[in-house]
Amino acid sequence: MIDYHLNHLKELEAESIYVLREVAAQFENPCLLFSGGKDSIVVLHLALKAFYPASVPFTLLHVDTGHNFQEALDYRDNLVKKHGLRLLVASVQEAIDKGLVREEKGYSASRNALQTIPLLEAIEKNKFDCAMGGARRDEEKARAKERFFSHRDEFGQWDPKNQRPELWNIFNGRKHVGEHFRVFPISNWTEMDVWQYIYQEQIEMPSLYFSHKRKVFERDGVWYAASEFIQNKPTEVIEERVVRFRTVGDITCTGAVFSEASTLEDIIQEVAASRTTERGTRADDKRSEAAMEDRKKAGYF
Amino acid sequence: MTTTIEEIDNFDSKAYLDMELLRFSTAGSVDDGKSTLIGRLLYDSKSIFQDQMDAIEAASAKRGEEYVNLALLTDGLRAEREQGITIDVAYRYFSTPKRKFIIADTPGHIQYTRNMVTGASTANLAIILVDARKGIIEQTYRHSYIASLLQIPHIIVCINKMDLVEWDEKTFNRIVNDYKAFASKLDIKDVHFLPISALAGDNVVNRSENMDWYQGPTLMYLLETIHIGSDLNHIDARFPVQYVIRPMKNEYHDFRGYAGRIAGGVFRVGDKVKALPSGFSSKIKSIVTMDGDLQEAFAPQSVTITLEDEIDISRGDMLVRENNMPQVEQEFDVMLCWMNEKKMVPRGKYILRHTSRECKCIVKETKYKLNINTLQRLEDDLELGLNDIGRVTIRTTVPLFFDSYRKNRNTGSIILVDESTNETVAAGMIV
Structure with a gap:
């Protein structure tokens, strides 16, 4: 049977x-x-x-x-x-x-x-x-x-x-x-499920999702990519860190996470151990x- | 066993690729702790994230509540949080190393029967909550009846708030006996009883230290181990054609594939099949997927089937085996759950949807309406309004190919759509 x-x-x-x-x-x-x-x-x-x-x-x-x-x-x-x-x-x-x-x-x-x-x-x-x-x-x-x-x-x-x-x-x-x-x-x-599926199917992904060096700054506990589209406060310090993104949206409201995850297996491990949701890095949801x-x-x- | 942080650290990404999926619904009355139970399952299985916890802690404090209100996790709409009630079906997700779970969290008030039916329609299992202080009440009857009507294969009756009856075994046994007496009138195949306290966590994920007399499994253990492999019909082969695939590319010049999701049984290359309604026969030439051709496919797989012969088949048609035919009729009885504020019009015309088929129909006759609290058949009150359930005879403009709902939930279910508003007004189970 x-x-x-x-x-x-x-x-x-x-x-x-x-x-x-x-x-x-x-x-x-x-x-x-x-x-x-x-x-x-x-x-x-x-x-x-x-x-x-x-x-x-x-x-x-x-x-x-x-x-x-x-x-x-x-x-x-x-x-x-x-x-x-x-x-x-x-x-x-x-x-x-x-x-x-x-x-x-x-x-x-x-x-x-x-x-x-x-x-x-x-x-x-x-x-x-x-x-x-x-x-x-x-x-x-x-x-x-x-x-x-x-x-x-x-x-x-x-x-x-x-x-x-x-x-x-x-x-x-x-x-x-x-x-x-x-x-x-x-x-x-x-x-x-999404990451496991990407891994199972070996789908090619944008490099942003994997660990890389980038210029970032901190605001309200979230790390954002420094870019020409964001006006920085005088107190905000731009520094280079090793990061990746859990979600990819508009650059002005997508937060980065410090991460060494450079393969799909690493990312799955990281998602499994994570204690915050992916939208926890999104400024757009924090408004109310x-x-x-x-x-x-x-x-x- | 549930996931702990240590296990997550030793996480095996390959093992996680092969888990079973269990869909369950929860139903309960306003205050019997349903949202608390779900919050507890999510919290104790470490499926609540820190930012979610921070958000509900802040919200609880703002509302002046003494303890963290886990119900705020599931009540997603502003109106729900304001009124402290659940309005609509909410879907929740969590997983343990053994299974992935989808919860359809449905409101328990009388006016929201339609949501309970909706949540139950895709569930393998239902959790029914009973307040240990109150015992079996009208809503328990209603929830159980809906679970039986929708043919949910497994039911777990959680007798909650055991902490408020001093963890008393006699109270538990009395409620179990009351329930069994009532359930004997229903079509329920597999039922389990658990004494729990959702608020304190006893017997939800962790074993209770307060009820030595209970030797059975915890709720989480049951959810992780209950056998769901036989819940789908793998005997009667049914393939409703959803979409015809014609690539219009040189390399696939003559390709004509029938795309669909197998609604029952198993199909193999070489099987002799019959196409309904035309009645023409052919053989399965190939079962195509982007990952390569298959030798066989079974419910609930989505595949594309090609046939040896060119016969005329389009959306709404069905492939079956010659020696195992569904019923082919234009008139049949259904148990109908009415879901719209506009009452059902006697002898009214509606659009009917069944698998991938759509046609017009008329509700020919209402045989009886059911009092779902007492299961009494009302033959003198035949008006079906919002949240009413009754048995009706439907006549369609074209024949449908169906099985009884009991035999196959996919080929035995229909919905009715109002022609003028386009709203889904009723759901039906073919008797």
Whole structure:
């Protein structure tokens, strides 16, 4: 008697591939939000598997704050070339220049929350009826309440108290004209699952995730990369340290961790021993207890 | 055994690649300590991180609470924290060296039955909490009935707050007997009883020092070891076609693959299969994945199947074995759980979704409504509103290929969608 069972990574993979195929079947013009971060890299890898040997039937959409790590942009462009993908960039800088959003001022200024407007604009302009993202429910408490198929009204807003029930693996992507869906294929994965999967599949990653020397400074207990996009306080000292990043987002609000982890095995070890969540290094979530819920309601991803 | 810091330091990354996944739901009433129990499981298994702990410590202090309120970990929405209640299903994750766990944390109030059904729909196991001071109450009946209706394979009844009844064995035994008497009327296969204190941690992860009379396992031990290998149907081969893959590339010029997730049984290369609804037969030529072709595939794998013959197959069709057919009908009975504030319209038309198939349907007849607190069948009150459960007859515009829900949760479940609002209004289990 053969034991028919899948280990947890295979089961999560099967579930995510199922969700990606439902998106291709239920929507006319879906896009995949791609930041060059590890979660969107894994979603793209799963999409390559889901439609093999055909190409990925989605457009990649990068919401670009203009404050990027160069390594993340290089990685993105290489990947697009390698798999013959279609990439669209929605620019926060353009939205600022057009006067659609106003840049935050001061030391902790960040363009993170400003991403919502260009994202919604790109969705409307390109008539995307579904935007997939690499968000996971374990990341943050408001995300723990998120559906796989999450309905957005014509203003792109999320109504957490009035979500559609989601049962078994039957997904309801029906909508009215002008509305769209956000779909999260790796909802059930944890940070550890993502790294184990990257290790199992030997997926190539941006160098930012591995230990390297970098100029950093400390602010409110978090170490940030020094960059031309951040205004430093006179008391802040820039020094060179050996660091890596646990998440890769806008350079102004992504904290580094001191780390010697230079291989995927090292990173898995480090994640296992870590006593803080990866979002513990994100300034954008520290603004208030409900910071993520408020941004998500307005149409953030 | 649970994870300790020392074990994490000797962490074996390869062993971690091969863990089982257990999905469980928790249900409990407002004050019986459900959130505390989950907080306890996460805390004692070292799955709560320091920054999360700091955040809830600060939040507890701000609210003037004396001890760290572990419930704040699970109540993610602002309204939930303000009102001290759980509104929506929240998913939580933790793992031990043996298993990875997904918790569907569902609210226990009467008005949120729909959330409990939602959380139960994907669970292998349900934890039902009983307050030792109160014993079996209406909500216990309701939670157990839903677990049985949704065919959750394993149930653990945690008799909580044992510290408040002086760790009394007789109280525990009385509640167990009451529960067994009631559960004999339900379709529950595997049930376990545990005396615990979620607040103090007794018998959750660590053995209680206060209850010598209890020789059974702790909750964590049960969660880590309960046998879940037989929970899926690996007998009746069912492959609902989700998407047709046609690469349009020169090297795969004639490639036509059927992508889907196996909903039941096992498929092998060379198997004779029948496509529904056309009824045409063919043989499996290959089972394709990006990691290489497979000789066989089983539920719940996502694969792409190619056939020897060119037959017309599209999304919503199903591949099965010739000698093991599902039911093919346009009329059938379901136990329907209504999930929308707009009541069900008698003889109303709805959109029905079943596996990858979608069609229109009419609710032909309501046979009875169930009082889920007493399990009484009400035949004179047939109106199904939010959170009501009843047995109805549904007629579809095209035949469906299904099994009873008891036989296969994937091919025996449906949802109804309102044509005008597009909302999911009901979930059904085919009888």
